Amino acid sequence: MTNERRVLIHKDAEALTASLAARFLTKTLDLLDEYDRVNVVLEGGRVGIAVLESINASAARDSVDWSRVHFWWSDERFVPAGHEDRNDVKAYSALLDHLTIPAENIHPMPASDAGLDLDAAAVAYAEELARFADGDSNLPRFDITFLGVGPDGHTASLFPGFTEVLDKDHTVLPVRNSPKPPSERLTLTRTAINTSRRVWVELAGAEKASPLGLALAGASYADVPIAGVKGRRRTVFFVDEAAASEVPEDLIAQSY
Numbered sequence: 599m600t601n602e603r604r605v606l607i608h609k610d611a612e613a614l615t616a617s618l619a620a621r622f623l624t625k626t627l628d629l630l631d632e633y634d635r636v637n638v639v640l641e642g643g644r645v646g647i648a649v650l651e652s653i654n655a656s657a658a659r660d661s662v663d664w665s666r667v668h669f670w671w672s673d674e675r676f677v678p679a680g681h682e683d684r685n686d687v688k689a690y691s692a693l694l695d696h697l698t699i700p701a702e703n704i705h706p707m708p709a710s711d712a713g714l715d716l717d718a719a720a721v722a723y724a725e726e727l728a729r730f731a732d733g734d735s736n737l738p739r740f741d742i743t744f745l746g747v748g749p750d751g752h753t754a755s756l757f758p759g760f761t762e763v764l765d766k767d768h769t770v771l772p773v774r775n776s777p778k779p780p781s782e783r784l785t786l787t788r789t790a791i792n793t794s795r796r797v798w799v800e801l802a803g804a805e806k807a808s809p810l811g812l813a814l815a816g817a818s819y820a821d822v823p824i825a826g827v828k829g830r831r832r833t834v835f836f837v838d839e840a841a842a843s844e845v846p847e848d849l850i851a852q853s854y
């Protein structure tokens with residue numbers, strides 16, 4: 599398999615989430631055969647949370663030794679801990695609260711009531727990532743990074759036309775005036791995301807067809823941030839038929 603971007607099409611969002619959950623569990627088991635620790639980056643979109651719910655419902659869930667899995671986030675809303683808008687709150691409810699996993703394996707991004715302002719929170723998460731870095735990197739080895747896509751082509755909290763999309767000097771950045779509320783966020787940078795071994799992009803619905811089609815047809819990531827993501831080994835777009843309607847034929851690797 600090359601490192602070229604692949605598109606896997608599923609009949610609908612339900613088939614997509616079930617298939618992606620199964621693939622995640624299988625891949626995580628394989629990775630645990632290869633590494634002492636596996637690092638997974640989560641996102642907060644509807645499909646992303648539905649995939650976590652599907653993982654939680656799987657009979658294979660507890661085949662994974664979660665004590666050797668660490669969870670990180672691609673982005674987070676800068677609101678108080680426990681706020682319903684937080685991506686980590688949704689992930690805990692969907693999966694993490696149900697796992698036998700040490701609390702220190704889960705690395706939420708700072709909340710707005712943790713005593714740090716937005717800029718300091720970005721620095722703090724960059725330092726947390728560096729504490730778990732792999733080799734001479736300043737990041738852990740991200741084995742699987744999940745990403746969602748907005749109708750405007752944003753991914754994580756990297757939005758079209760925002761300077762954060764072009765940053766090459768940081769791993770984590772603060773975001774203000776987000777077009778998708780809440781307005782203040784923290785995000786991994788594109789360069790940090792692209793250190794991932796595997797980037798799994800999960801999107802469903804007709805409103806995602808345009809950004810997906812533009813990204814795969816070569817749009818600039820300044821205008822369509824999802825166009826700029828590429829894993830070191832694999833970049834797979836897991837989509838439903840509604841989101842696939844504008845995907846170039848030659849990029850459709852397989853239909854379910």
Ligand SMILES: O=C(O)[C@H](O)[C@@H](O)[C@H](O)[C@H](O)COP(=O)(O)O
Nearest residue numbers: 642643644645746747748753754
């Ligand atoms: O914090 C966020 O808002 C998410 O990280 C964001 O990047 C999300 O993944 C996309 O907006 C897709 O969200 P939906 O899948 O819910 O459309």
